[in-house]
Structures are given as C-alpha cells and as structure tokens.
Amino acid sequence: MQIGLIGGIGPAATNYYYCSLIAEFARRKEALDLTIVHADTSTLLGNLERNDIDAQVAIYSRLADRLASAGAECVVVTSIAGHFCIDTFKEISPLHVVDMLTEVNKAIKAKKLNRIGILGTRTVMETRFYSGISSAEVIPPSGGALDDVHAAYVAMAASGRVTSSQRAVFDSACERLIKEAEVDAIMLGGTDLALVYDENETDFPVVDCAAVHVEAVVRIAIS
Numbered sequence: 159m160q161i162g163l164i165g166g167i168g169p170a171a172t173n174y175y176y177c178s179l180i181a182e183f184a185r186r187k188e189a190l191d192l193t194i195v196h197a198d199t200s201t202l203l204g205n206l207e208r209n210d211i212d213a214q215v216a217i218y219s220r221l222a223d224r225l226a227s228a229g230a231e232c233v234v235v236t237s238i239a240g241h242f243c244i245d246t247f248k249e250i251s252p253l254h255v256v257d258m259l260t261e262v263n264k265a266i267k268a269k270k271l272n273r274i275g276i277l278g279t280r281t282v283m284e285t286r287f288y289s290g291i292s293s294a295e296v297i298p299p300s301g302g303a304l305d306d307v308h309a310a311y312v313a314m315a316a317s318g319r320v321t322s323s324q325r326a327v328f329d330s331a332c333e334r335l336i337k338e339a340e341v342d343a344i345m346l347g348g349t350d351l352a353l354v355y356d357e358n359e360t361d362f363p364v365v366d367c368a369a370v371h372v373e374a375v376v377r378i379a380i381s
Contacts, residue, residue, distance in 0.1 A: 167315075241288060262291070299335060
C-alpha cells in the first residue's frame, strides 16, 4: 500500500515520520512506497487558533486529491495540532485517513494508564487531546505553565529546532505534572516533541503519540 503523508506541519515532525517509516519498513524487510505533500505550518496554526475547520479541511482535501493522483491509498496528517479538524476531514477524504486520536486512545487503554499529563499547543492541552482519550484522565499544565509550554512548542515547531530555554520549559512542566498532579505518564501531544524526548531515554513514562501513529501506519500499510 502506498502511504500519503501531509507534511510540513512542522518540518521536524515530517522528518520524524519519514525517517521512522524508512526504519520500520527496513526492519521488516518490506519495500516502502511513500509520497509526501507540503502543508504550511503558519497557516495551520492560524486556522487552529480561529478554529477554522472548513479552511483547514479544504487544504487537506486538496492535498489528499494530489496524493490519490500519485497512487496513495491512505493519508496521514503528520501533526497532532493538525488533528483538530480530523473528524470532518475523514468524512470527505478521498483516501482512508489513519487517525492518530483513535490509535493513541487504544494504546493508552492497552497500557492501563489512569492519569496522563499532556504537552503540546494550547488547543491540544486545553481540549485534552481534542477529547479523544476516553480511557484515562488527561491533565494539562496549570496556570502560566500552560502558556509557557504553548509558546515554546509553537516556536520549536516553526523552526524545527529546540533551544535550551524551550527544553527547560518542557522539563519544568513535566516535573510539576509528575510531582504535583501525580500523573502516571506524560503524553507528547505534539509531534515535534520528538526533538525533546525519546520514550526509551526519559526518566519518566512517556506516551509518544507520533510513535503510536507511525506504528499504526506501518501495520495498516503492510496488512
């Protein structure tokens, strides 16, 4: 099955999906068939801020048509923030949409987690992952920490790089969620957080939403 990626939102997230898919297909000794199209980060963030679902879905629909013309059989939005309109996009997409929200909810249920902290954009944190998690309580940073995480995340996503000051913001938020909110794990609610945390190297349990999504894409494409 040829995979279609809607990338660009942001560049580091796209690179994560691309490299991860190459590695996973190579590990399975399967040939990867992949096409990537580009969506603009600032346009997405503007539509997210205004909750302009129709505008973003129109962009996705146009890009999905292009992917279908190239032979893709499924489409993947390489951005957690970009999933704010995923239900509407699924209704009109010419291709099967591999929905991250559904896959992450299943993964959290399988891990039997009860309380999860979340990092990401303001909308992702305030909506608790777009209310997509039914198997656990999702807890965002409190007070000014939520604004600090949002600002650090947006700047990191736009540049494709993480600075030491941004990393310190994320580390502080994680520490407070673990010690004060007593969460069982931290959910990386932004694909670009792969620049900051590797679930195999952190001192605390992590739910890596992008990794869960990639695993689902591989499973669907191969099966």
